Amino acid sequence: MLRVENIDLSYGESICLRGVSLEADPGSITCVLGRNGVGKSSLMRSIVGLERIRGGKIVWEGKDVSAMAASERARAGIGYVPxxxxxxxxxxxxxNLETALAAAPRGSKVPDEIFELFPILKQFLGRRGGDLSGGQQQQLAIGRALTARPRLLILDEPTEGIQPNIIKDIARVIRLLAKERGMAxxxxxxxxxxxxxxxxxxxxMVRGEVALGGPVDSLDNEAVRKLLTV
Ligand SMILES: Nc1ncnc2c1ncn2[C@@H]1O[C@H](COP(=O)(O)OP(=O)(O)OP(=O)(O)O)[C@@H](O)[C@H]1O
Ligand SMILES: [Mg+2]
Incomplete structure (x- = not known):
């Protein structure tokens, strides 16, 4: 399980995250919402080790990973789709897929399951990443993260700028990874x-803080919408 406990992050003098806490359990999906610039990506980057937090801690599978390098966190099972x-x-x-093998157990290869999840990647194995559509690139980015066989998968706006039919595919895969593979x-x-x-x-999130949170059924939809509209 992932526990983000009361973390603070600053960029120089400017405070970006203030006392943020978040949890993610194996087999479940935690969704972070918020308007542009509230600190969502900064929070994800803090979890994967690309930003150094100033206070609080990040605990993964019972271990404080707050001071660990990003590469070590990747080897500890934290996968990231930026x-x-x-x-x-x-x-x-x-x-592209093979770049993630550095974080996978020694001697691994790209898991066949990735091509079952995203058949297009098999078809385009020899094609350059830059020649894929946006949606295909997103599938590649998810496939690359899965190549390292993570137990926690962090996805930062995987549906941004993507056609509805591919969004559906991506949603189906995310659900399968959590519900059938037991990923957090x-x-x-x-x-x-x-x-x-x-x-x-x-x-x-609102301006660097978690303003509202909890199990999805417990939330007041109108209160959430209010925090998301400009
Ligand atoms: N490397 C950085 N140096 C300085 N300020 C930064 C840096 N990265 C982000 N910021 C600032 O921190 C705040 C939060 O940015 P962040 O990218 O985390 O927000 P976000 O919620 O992911 O936004 P978006 O919805 O646009 O992706 C913003 O004000 C942003 O300008
Ligand atoms: Mg962002």
Whole structure:
């Protein structure tokens, strides 16, 4: 299980996260919502080790990982699909997937299951990442994260700028990873409707803080919507 406990993050003088707490259990989906610039990505980057927090701690599978390097956290089972996908445009699909093997158990190869989840990746193995559509790149980014065989998967706005039919595919895969593979999933989303369909728990952020959170059924939908509208 993941426990983010009361973390603070600053960029120089500017405070970005203030006393943020979040939980994610194996087999469940935690969705982080919030308007632009409230700190969602910064929170994800803190969890995966790309930002150094100032206070609080991040506990994964009972161990405080707050001081661990990102590469170590990846080897400890924390997988990450960044906002904007960040695939390598000049590497092939195969090579993009293989970049994640460094974080996988020694001697692993790209798991066949990735091609069952995303058949398009098998078909385009030799194609360059930059030549894929946005939706295909998103599938590649998720496939790359899964190559390291994570037990926690962090996805930062995986549906941003993607056509509805691929969004459906991605939602189906996220649900399967949590419900059938028992992964803990943390998902950042802009759209409450999408989040509500997938999430077990929701946290709504406002200006660097979690303003509202809890099991999805316990939340007042109108109160959530209010925090999300400009
Ligand atoms: N590397 C950085 N250096 C300085 N400020 C930053 C940095 N990264 C983010 N910020 C600032 O921190 C705040 C939170 O940014 P963050 O990207 O975490 O928000 P977000 O909720 O993910 O936004 P979006 O919905 O647009 O993706 C913003 O004011 C942003 O300008
Ligand atoms: Mg963001």
């Amino acid at each position: 906002q904007g996908r960040e695939i390598f445009p000049f590497l092939t699909v195969q090579e 999933v943390v998902l950042v989303e802009q759209y409450f409707e999408f989040a509500r369909e997938l999430a077990d728990r929701i946290a709504v």
